[in-house]
Amino acid sequence: MKRKFVTCLLWCAASLAALAQTEGNRIEFTEYDLPNGLHVILHEDHSTPNVAVSVLYHVGSKNEVEGRSGFAHFFEHLMFEGTENIGRGEYSSLVQKAGGALNANTSFDRTYYYELLPSNQLALGLWLEAERMKHAKIDEIGVETQRKVVQEEKRERIDNQPYGSMGENVFSLAFQEHPYKTMPIGSFEDLNAASIGEFRDFYKTFYVPNNATLSIAGDIDTEETKKLIEEYFGDIPKGTKEIPRPDVVEPEQTAExxxxxxxxxxxxxxxxxxxxxxxxxxxxxxxxxxxxxxxxxxxxxxxxxxxxxxxxxxxxxxxxxxxxxxxxxxxxxxxxxxxxxxxxxxxxxxxxxxxxxxxxxxxxxxxxxxxxxxxxxxxxxxxxxxxxxxxxxxxxxxxxxxxxxxxxxxxxxxxxxxxxxxxxxxxxxxxxxxxxxxxxxxxxx
Structure with a gap:
């Protein structure tokens, strides 16, 4: 009985500690929408002179149509090709010269871009992401360049990696109907068969303000940041295409x-x-x-x-x-x-x-x-x-x-x-x- 009582006290203490930890370190944030549908979340934290600027697009491999797999992951790469105002391949150099770092990743459900910068370079991060959203460069040169990059990535990380095909084999066996049956990297055949028009249509459908969340955390002034966001993102038009959301329900599996x-x-x-x-x-x-x-x-x-x-x-x-x-x-x-x-x-x-x-x-x-x-x-x-x-x-x-x-x-x-x-x-x-x-x-x- 004594042991049970002590254990109960430990559980209660742990629960209270968790609650105290959460309340004591509560993360305050400001959240709002621009008229064009861009969702904005701001967290002000002056503990270090750094800022994280990120954009999450609600598009992953599950949003792709049959026969055109790998589009979301392909765009993770393609959107670094440049814009009307940023030269081809300059994204990385601009951030590195400012003392920062950047990257992106794609999953079944989302594509996520981010820059980690000194806080006095906040405007640079906002400009880069607004440029990506406003007029990314989607032309034959960029598409062909990134086709080769993605193919090499697949060879290196999956085809020539021990156990590298594990994800492809597991998900294609587990899912018969749901889009999760196809891994985000897609297939060479689908990417090679796609036209430049299909890539541009995908961009206009998904990489729009009303399908994006701009999340910024770090050494910022919230009110000043709001002004900068309006300056860089306010004039980007809302997407006009319907954003498809798959509603496929995977049938219940009844046998191994x-x-x-x-x-x-x-x-x-x-x-x-x-x-x-x-x-x-x-x-x-x-x-x-x-x-x-x-x-x-x-x-x-x-x-x-x-x-x-x-x-x-x-x-x-x-x-x-x-x-x-x-x-x-x-x-x-x-x-x-x-x-x-x-x-x-x-x-x-x-x-x-x-x-x-x-x-x-x-x-x-x-x-x-x-x-x-x-x-x-x-x-x-x-x-x-x-x-x-x-x-x-x-x-x-x-x-x-x-x-x-x-x-x-x-x-x-x-x-x-x-x-x-x-x-x-x-x-x-x-x-x-x-x-x-x-x-x-x-x-x-």
């Missing part, structure tokens, strides 16, 4: 799907992917905490059991994909030398079953909560992280203030919730399984 992939590897691997609800749902938070339980650090269950104790794997992890529509929960392991792939899969299954049948100890659950809290705080410990989080919360959830309150959703998850979602979603009929084997083991035709 399996595939064997022969790759240029030496060690076999097992990948298991389970269908799970979309980000932001109650069960997603429990599944996310389950992921941390299974692979959040060297002492987590999967690496501890498979790598340290049984020594049948050289690596093991679990990953939930945070997607706008229902997505996937992945577990994977790379076999140790001489270990059969079937034995590795059985060991992985055993760890999943252990979550379903054995209750978490109070100590393990408290450690899990502490780690989730730490990860959440670290995610928003820089102006770059804050700018991105504010944009994500606004676009995906319609509530930028989740940057201050989402941690409480995690803290509401109980031990029973984690066990329940493991039983409900991590089932054989709800998963796909891939075995990656060395090319040398491929049967002769």
């Amino acid at each position: 799907r399996r595939k064997t992939v022969y790759d240029n590897i030496q060690l076999p691997a097992v990948i298991q992917a389970y269908h799970i609800p979309a980000q932001g749902t109650e069960d997603y938070y429990a599944l996310s905490m389950l992921t941390t339980l299974l692979s959040g650090g060297e002492s987590a269950r999967l690496p501890k059991a498979l790598v340290d104790k049984q020594q049948i794997a050289v690596a093991a992890a679990s990953i939930p994909f945070p997607t706008e529509d229902p997505g996937l929960f992945l577990t994977f392991a790379i076999a140790n030398m001489g270990v059969e792939v079937d034995d590795l899969e059985q060991a992985m299954n055993a760890e999943i079953e252990r979550v379903k049948t054995e209750s978490l100890s109070d100590r393990e659950f408290q450690k899990l909560r502490n780690q989730v809290e730490s990860d959440f705080v670290q995610q928003n410990s820089t102006v770059a992280g804050i700018a991105e989080s504010l944009a994500n919360y606004s676009v995906y959830y319609g509530d930028a203030n989740l940057i201050n309150t989402e941690l409480q959703r995690y803290m509401k998850v109980t031990k029973e919730d984690i066990q329940r979602v493991a039983k409900e979603y991590l089932t054989k009929d709800n998963r796909v399984v891939l075995h990656y084997l060395p090319q040398s083991e491929k049967p002769q035709q």
Whole structure:
């Protein structure tokens, strides 16, 4: 009884600490829309003389039409080609000369551009992003240049990388109808077949103010920044095309799907992917905490059991994909030398079953909560992280203030919730399984 009482006190203390942390470090922000539909979020933070300028376009690979995959990722590259007022290839040099850095990324659901600059270079970041939005250079030279760049990226990161095709194989096997069946990088064939007119139409449809969120965090004066935003973005016309949002619902999977992939590897691997609800749902938070339980650090269950104790794997992890529509929960392991792939899969299954049948100890659950809290705080410990989080919360959830309150959703998850979602979603009929084997083991035709 005494032990239970102490544990209860620890849980209460942790919950209060999380609440105090959130309130004590509350991230204040200003949020508004321009008449052209551009959504703006501003966070003023004078702790360092830096500023993050970011634009999130609500377009990812799931917005592409059949036969024209890879457009969103292609535009991630193409939009650095220059504009009517910025020479080809000058984006990077302009930012670097100002002492900053820039980058972009594309997912199933969004494309995200950002500059990290000294705060006295805020106007530069705004000008660069306004130019990108107003009149990006989409011509034959840029398209052909970036076609080659994207093709080389695919060869380097996927085709010639051990286990590099994992994403393509997992998602194409798990999704039969939903656009998530195609990875953001797309295919050479689709990009090569596209005309310049199709690229320009894609730009005019998605890269418009009413499909964008401008999120700025750092050493700024909010009122002065509003004036600059009006100066650079105010005259950009609202998009006139309807922005397509896919409403495809993936049919419920009722039987396990399996595939064997022969790759240029030496060690076999097992990948298991389970269908799970979309980000932001109650069960997603429990599944996310389950992921941390299974692979959040060297002492987590999967690496501890498979790598340290049984020594049948050289690596093991679990990953939930945070997607706008229902997505996937992945577990994977790379076999140790001489270990059969079937034995590795059985060991992985055993760890999943252990979550379903054995209750978490109070100590393990408290450690899990502490780690989730730490990860959440670290995610928003820089102006770059804050700018991105504010944009994500606004676009995906319609509530930028989740940057201050989402941690409480995690803290509401109980031990029973984690066990329940493991039983409900991590089932054989709800998963796909891939075995990656060395090319040398491929049967002769």
